[in-house]
Amino acid sequence: MQPLSRNRQAAAPTPIPDDSAGAPAGSVVAGMLFLGLMFFILGFATWLNGSLVPFLKIVCDLNNFEALWVTSSFYIAYTLMALPSAAVLNRIGYKNGMTLGLAIMGAGALLFVPAAQTRQYALFLAALFTLASGMTLMQTAINPYIVRLGARESAATRISIMGLFNKGAGVVVPLVFTSLMLAGIERFSEGGLGAMTPAARAAARSVLAQRLVFPYLCMAAGLFAIMVLIHFSKLRDIAPEAEAADADSGRLARAGVLRFPQLVLGALALFAYVGVEVIAGDTIGLYGQELKVANFGVLTSYTMVCMVIGYLVGVVAIPRWLSQNQALLLSALLGLLLTLGVTLGAQHGVVLSRVLVGWSGAPPVPDSVMCLALLGLANAMVWPAIWPLALHGLGRYTAQGSALLIMAISGGAVMPLLYGRLSDALDPQGAYWLLLPCYATIFWYAGWGHRLRSWGGPRSVNP
Structure with a gap:
């Protein structure tokens, strides 16, 4: 992530003033x-x-x-x-x-x-x-x-x-x-x-x-x-700063954040994202073990290398060449395409990994496993793109909104379990179809959901 x-x-308890410029x-x-x-x-x-x-x-x-x-x-x-x-x-x-x-x-x-x-x-x-x-x-x-x-x-x-x-x-x-x-x-x-x-x-x-x-x-x-x-x-x-008084504190303030569709839908997109990120990083070894890949214990490294590359691309490209929502759109689209590669790719052919990592001396892996590792590239820019889009315009509700987004990390607890259940009921490769609706949710949020400013109301002029 x-x-x-x-x-x-993590959800900071209170806003922290900038008092360190002269450190x-x-x-x-x-x-x-x-x-x-x-x-x-x-x-x-x-x-x-x-x-x-x-x-x-x-x-x-x-x-x-x-x-x-x-x-x-x-x-x-x-x-x-x-x-x-x-x-x-x-x-x-x-x-x-x-x-x-x-x-x-x-x-x-x-x-x-x-x-x-x-x-x-x-x-x-x-x-x-x-x-x-x-x-x-x-x-x-x-x-x-x-x-x-x-x-x-x-x-x-x-x-x-x-x-x-x-x-x-x-x-x-x-x-x-x-x-x-x-x-x-x-x-x-x-x-x-x-x-x-x-x-x-x-x-x-x-x-x-x-x-x-x-x-x-x-x-x-x-x-x-x-x-x-x-x-x-x-x-x-x-030292933490005392939280400013809020006229809508307590129960009303907590309910107040639900008025912001960009936040609620952002939490849903974040839930989906954390789920697919954990599935890509933490089930790749399990999937490799099922396919009898000799080096299944190191496969998480493949995903992490792809995330490092994606993260470096994001640092260079955002916002110089890509806006946050454009980066999110591209990430979701790449995730959708790679999900097709995971679910439909060869279980034993190693053409893709020979082309992409053969020069490095890394052991080749099946094409479907390589597509799963490449999801690290698709996932790399999602986390930093969703947060500012979801919190945009919240004002005094920003702290409560941040807490709601933190709760969405539970996607990492729920989605892998669902994958495991589908994997046992169907087959390990077919269970990765679960990723498709998750990336579709992120894609919809990047294109349309983050623009909403009221339930049933118009989109914002400046996304």
């Missing part, structure tokens, strides 16, 4: 280094799911629907914990919020140890929810912090740099996971396990699960170490 933690733009250059650079490290950590934890899904499918003997509860338990934390995180930051401040978020993430990483030792899937899901809860608090703190770190007119540049840290982690993590976790995975294939006795099969799965213990202990240790580093660092704190 773009560009914050999967690049989630010393040295403090900005030091702050950027700390925040870059944290964005890399957030990306590492987020994009690990794409490799974890097929791994836990073997370890816990799951079908596709059950395995994709990994993504559901992870992304639902963004919906459930965004507003509580904002309330916590109002009490303890942003720097302490980062520290607490890292501590919660460390606790989530530690939960993987008993989960791996017992092979209890519910424990794995609890660990993922805890990890994502800490990430939600972290993102709620660092999104406004990166804006306030230096001059506001250079905030976009800082956000772009942070986005590259995040997406770079998405490229690296599947490679690391595969080298540590998936060595000799052939003996744990469906055929190999099926030839064993029940006792031997259970023992083999337990041995495979133990591979998670050491990496997650290292992750927890690293998170706690960085927590201490941030706590004792000279990062200046940013």
